[in-house]
Amino acid sequence: MKILQMELRRMMKTRLTWGLLALALLLSALLAYLPVTYCYSSYTDEEGNEIHLSGLKSIAHEKERQANASGIVTPERVREAVETYQACLAAYGVTESYDLPEGVYEREILPIVPLLHGVKEAFADPDTGMAPALMEIDPERIDDYDSVCEARIAALMALEQPDHPAVQRKAAEMYRQVERPFKVYPGMSSVIMDYQNIMGFLVLLFCVVIAAPVFSADYQSGADDILRCTRHGRRRLGVAKVLAALLVSGVSFVLCAAVYILIADSLFGWECLRTSVQMMYSIVTLADLDVGGLQFLFTAAGLLSVLASVSFTLFLSAGCKSTVASLSSALVFGILPVVVSMAVPGALSTWLCCVLPASGTSIQASILYAITDFQFLNLGGLAVWTPYAMIGTCVVEIPLFSFLAVWSYCGHAGK
């Protein structure tokens, strides 16, 4: 306990740690604000003036326009929205909403847009996956919206995983468990989640940088010979170093995530968190979550991923003779999921991204995209949804690599 305290103090004494933590917090706040600057809307007021709004004003304006759409997404309301849409376009004799005269879209369509989310996708062609135009949908079929959606997920999985009936069954079963009817509270877009992902990725890299020299710096400076010959200089010091690094990075991540979520949710409105993920992402998303739940799950999984990456980094650090070696190898593994998700094709990429410790909050390959995607690992007839696999591997990797780091440190014979 005392040694852990000493290790923590030692870690916090390094300027690098402080600098990176301060930077991480600052970036979290900045990233949380950034999506606001992309919000933009324009409309024509009663006197015919064109008004342009941006930032928070635009958010407030759109929320106000879409206030009537918010709430429970019953089939009746969706049908009503589709009918309104079709009637509006028919009245102006157009087939696409962007052919509507100036101001009509903002006045007639914008207020019902949240309810129209996912309708086209739900009616996509089962064989080709092509979505129809809203004008082509028969509103009567929406009365049985749930069955339409369930048919859609079945068709999608048959298309994506034709050789794995177990996966198809599993997906259909998961989707049946999703709470219905969906809810929608307009005002927040998935960009918020994307930026949380970037925030997580940056904090992960910072934590890796902080953890990389934990063992190797002492090897490099020659301080290790003295320290490992002290009474508690072996296992206990190793454990204390690992715990201190995990603690510092865990707390940093939680702090940054808290700052991000507090700022982003305050700016975009806390009520939006009750929106079903199906009304923000694909209508057939398998997760039974609302946006708040997604945010929480993503944060928790991000934390696990950061801890797994840090313990893996410590393992590398305990085996490297110089800080340059440990830092560069740790960064390679921190960035690897990004590369793998972009450069490696197919199932191999899915597998790698589930196994690599940093993939929980990596760009592209994060657990966020895994939750909103339809990937499964095929484990000999057993279909494992990739988010579960990612969380599972992190949970295994944290103690495994921590143990290996201590073990490697204890057995390290200098120079």
Place this chain on the structure above:
Amino acid sequence: MELVIDKVSMRFKDKKAVSNISLKLTPGVWRLLGANVAGKTTLMRIIAGILKPTSGQVLYDGVPIRTLGEEYRALFGYLPQEFGFPQEFTVKDYLIYVAALKGMTKRQGRKRIHELLEQVSLLEVRNRKIARLSGGMKRRVGIAQALLNDPEVLVLDEPTGGLDPGERVRFRNLLSEFVHDRIVLISTHIVPDVEYIAGCHAMIREGKLLASGTTEELVRLVEGKVWTCTVPAQAVAEYERRLRIVSLRNEHDGSVSVRYLAKKPCNDHSAAAVSRLEDLYLWMFPQSGGADRKKSSRKQAVSGNL
């Protein structure tokens, strides 16, 4: 209390750094003497438990130190030959950190740190970053950390390297206060270094133990092999070529007094001399001329670098 080095060998890839060394260390100051690359550091790292010997083992009171583990380290103090410090520490913070690792309580630690800082004259710089200290000061910080827990087994690898003459004297005094009833092992490649506080000596060359024992025991090994004679100055060069000379001394009358090693006297005016440790080293390390010294340098013949 005894530390037994039992048939210890250490092989690095194709290089044998320590060959089958057996040595029983009893309380007292032991001097491990050997030229560079003789294997001193390797042997000490094995005694410190940092290196695992290729064969053989080290036992403390009959128990292998690997088995004792933490228990052994609790009574062990070590100053490596080359070492560094964590960059972020000041002198005092570093010693507090090491004291915690040595299992000392905060109060014990603080008291002992103050004492030691005073003894190694680092009190004024205690709040300075170690990275900013001179080489000699850094070594003194190293000495202080080794002594923190009042170890029963103290291993110092070339502790006087980098110390200036004044610091060496203070180090010797500090050590002689400390050594009572402890096993202290000091390595050096300088013949007269710490000679007088060491009661026992072990000499190694190329990883092998040549001789070990108390000063008296060792001196006895060269008894009857040390001679002195006085020769004219111009003949010295001739003598230097022929004999194993321990030392030369200029006399007032211009002649030179020569101390040399031989089984028999080389001329009839040689007198037998009382043997000293210095003679033994030259006897043991003949091809290096007793030392790393250059044969022609008279000064080094006396101060003898091994």
